[in-house]
Amino acid sequence: MNRLRQGLKRLYVALMMRIVGWSLRAMSRVDPVVRAEAAGFPDGLVIAMTTMPSGPSMVLEKTPAGTLRYLGGRLPERTGLAIRFKHLDYAFRVLGFVESTPTAFARARMVVDGDLAAGIRLVRCMYRLEALLMPRFIARRGMKRYPEDLGLAEKLGLNLKIYGRIALDLVTRS
Amino acid sequence: MKDAYYEFFCPVKLIVGARALENIPFELGALGASRPLVVTDRGVAGAGLVDTLREVLAAGGLEIAAVYDEVPPDSSLGAVRAIARRYREADCDALIALGGGSPIDTAKAANILASERTEDLLQFSGAGNLPRPLKPLVVIPTTAGTGSEVTFVSIVRDEERGVKVPFASPFLMPDAAVLDPRMTLGLPAQITAATAMDAMTHACESFICLAKNPMSDAYAAAAVRAVAEHLLGVLDRPADADGRLALAQAAAMAGVAFSNSMVGLVHALGHSVGALCHLHHGTCMSILLPAVLEYNLAARREAIGELLLPLAGAEVYADTPVGNRPEKTIARLKWLKDEIHARCGLPRTLSETGKVAEAQLEQIAAMALDDGSIIFNPVEVSREEALAVLRKAW
Numbered sequence: 001m002n003r004l005r006q007g008l009k010r011l012y013v014a015l016m017m018r019i020v021g022w023s024l025r026a027m028s029r030v031d032p033v034v035r036a037e038a039a040g041f042p043d044g045l046v047i048a049m050t051t052m053p054s055g056p057s058m059v060l061e062k063t064p065a066g067t068l069r070y071l072g073g074r075l076p077e078r079t080g081l082a083i084r085f086k087h088l089d090y091a092f093r094v095l096g097f098v099e100s101t102p103t104a105f106a107r108a109r110m111v112v113d114g115d116l117a118a119g120i121r122l123v124r125c126m127y128r129l130e131a132l133l134m135p136r137f138i139a140r141r142g143m144k145r146y147p148e149d150l151g152l153a154e155k156l157g158l159n160l161k162i163y164g165r166i167a168l169d170l171v172t173r174s
Numbered sequence: 175m176k177d178a179y180y181e182f183f184c185p186v187k188l189i190v191g192a193r194a195l196e197n198i199p200f201e202l203g204a205l206g207a208s209r210p211l212v213v214t215d216r217g218v219a220g221a222g223l224v225d226t227l228r229e230v231l232a233a234g235g236l237e238i239a240a241v242y243d244e245v246p247p248d249s250s251l252g253a254v255r256a257i258a259r260r261y262r263e264a265d266c267d268a269l270i271a272l273g274g275g276s277p278i279d280t281a282k283a284a285n286i287l288a289s290e291r292t293e294d295l296l297q298f299s300g301a302g303n304l305p306r307p308l309k310p311l312v313v314i315p316t317t318a319g320t321g322s323e324v325t326f327v328s329i330v331r332d333e334e335r336g337v338k339v340p341f342a343s344p345f346l347m348p349d350a351a352v353l354d355p356r357m358t359l360g361l362p363a364q365i366t367a368a369t370a371m372d373a374m375t376h377a378c379e380s381f382i383c384l385a386k387n388p389m390s391d392a393y394a395a396a397a398v399r400a401v402a403e404h405l406l407g408v409l410d411r412p413a414d415a416d417g418r419l420a421l422a423q424a425a426a427m428a429g430v431a432f433s434n435s436m437v438g439l440v441h442a443l444g445h446s447v448g449a450l451c452h453l454h455h456g457t458c459m460s461i462l463l464p465a466v467l468e469y470n471l472a473a474r475r476e477a478i479g480e481l482l483l484p485l486a487g488a489e490v491y492a493d494t495p496v497g498n499r500p501e502k503t504i505a506r507l508k509w510l511k512d513e514i515h516a517r518c519g520l521p522r523t524l525s526e527t528g529k530v531a532e533a534q535l536e537q538i539a540a541m542a543l544d545d546g547s548i549i550f551n552p553v554e555v556s557r558e559e560a561l562a563v564l565r566k567a568w
Contacts (some may be wrong), residue, residue, distance in 0.1 A: 105549050107179045107387035114300040117544040144554035
């Protein structure tokens with residue numbers, strides 16, 4: 001039973017890592033907030049989020065065009081920023097909205113290697129992802145403060161754009 | 175509380191009090207070292223502290239193998255490389271950092287190059303990028319504020335790119351920190367005040383930020399009490415060795431507290447003010463602390479109210495209704511700033527420094543949002559809110 005539970009957790013984390021990667025790639029193209037944040041990453045920066053000791057993982061790269069490219073789930077040899085959860089359960093708690101990202105940082109649930117300023121920027125992108133793609137009552141559990149100025153109409157409009165872009169990216173494999 | 179969790183780590187041996195320097199030969203010997211390189215700056219060397227150290231160590235049978243006394247005020251990669259070269263040329267086997275935050279951080283970074291036998295320091299920047307323990311490092315603070323003698327962080331200025339490069343690893347923690355009152359007796363009043371307020375800020379922020387925990391709270395409260403009890407007395411009587419030692423201990427305790435619970439918005443803003451306006455870090459902290467506490471007040475009323483006890487003493491605490499204690503804490507810090515200003519002229523506002531232009535505030539606010547400290551602030555900070563805090567401190 002325990003092994004089954006761990007297996008399901010691993011599956012969930014792997015799925016969420018992929019969704020985060022796809023979503024950030026799409027949002028760096030269609031959401032003005034993430035687009036502005038992504039533009040602030042150094043060109044060519046490789047960003048990895050992974051679970052110790054051997055994944056699941058997701059890897060992004062900042063392109064010269066200012067967007068994020070999803071490189072898949074295999075960790076490259078060198079990264080500019082790597083956020084490594086110390087245990088599968090810690091990753092599950094954050095990606096399952098049991099524990100907020102800042103609380104996870106405060107509890108040292110993950111190790112941040114590399115460009116710390118980029119790490120803070122990535123956290124803001126994650127907040128935006130949660131605020132846009134999750135229902136408000138879930139998103140609030142992942143961040144310090146839900147953006148009060150984000151109206152339902154704007155949220156739904158951006159949702160459509162983001163999911164549309166994810167679908168297009170998957171079809172065109174861009 | 176069933177979900178409570180924290181980590182606490184401080185392996186630095188503290189050697190504190192009268193004739194503490196005399197213990198260094200024994201400590202280095204226990205670490206297998208006999209040829210230390212002393213890293214310091216011109217001011218410390220000019221004050222005769224290197225000579226004092228040399229004399230004390232020689233009497234204990236330990237000769238200083240080499241001295242590097244050209245560490246610049248904000249540290250630099252050039253200095254780090256020069257120290258590593260000096261270390262190799264003089265066949266050294268340990269480092270002694272003698273000075274304030276800059277010589278200590280520079281020595282920590284130089285220890286990376288000396289230990290890893292490389293010239294490429296930047297490959298180790300960021301968090302957790304050191305693969306193994308470094309050479310023995312003993313730190314002797316000559317200011318009482320940074321707490322760098324007990325932290326796992328070093329920040330070095332890259333003079334070519336104009337940015338500050340952070341290094342964070344448990345291997346950067348010194349083997350020992352030596353707090354000897356002889357080393358801080360000659361510190362000028364304004365530096366004494368600024369560095370002590372740096373320690374006060376470390377303690378206050380660690381007491382209210384997200385990673386606070388019972389261990390860091392204990393160190394933080396003790397540090398607040400020590401600064402509140404001794405700072406004004408030391409400014410009135412600079413030769414008060416007991417008061418000086420109490421401030422040095424406060425700085426170390428605050429360092430232990432914040433390296434385990436981290437700091438928040440005061441430091442995020444202060445790092446940016448320092449980087450853009452070259453204002454002394456402790457002065458930034460002193461100016462910004464009350465304004466940031468007011469900003470965080472709604473989210474941290476209880477913790478800020480608890481700070482009143484170590485800050486103002488039992489009588490004031492007991493006389494203040496529970497609901498008024500948070501505001502009283504902030505008022506007390508403002509009073510302390512005024513008292514310090516009256517004694518040594520330490521600026522109370524950004525405008526009083528004469529180094530910060532009002533037009534720079536927007537850039538400072540934007541830069542602060544990318545600072546690593548900001549994630550530990552209890553309130554999520556927008557650019558507009560950061561700017562509002564800066565305007566309040568203006």
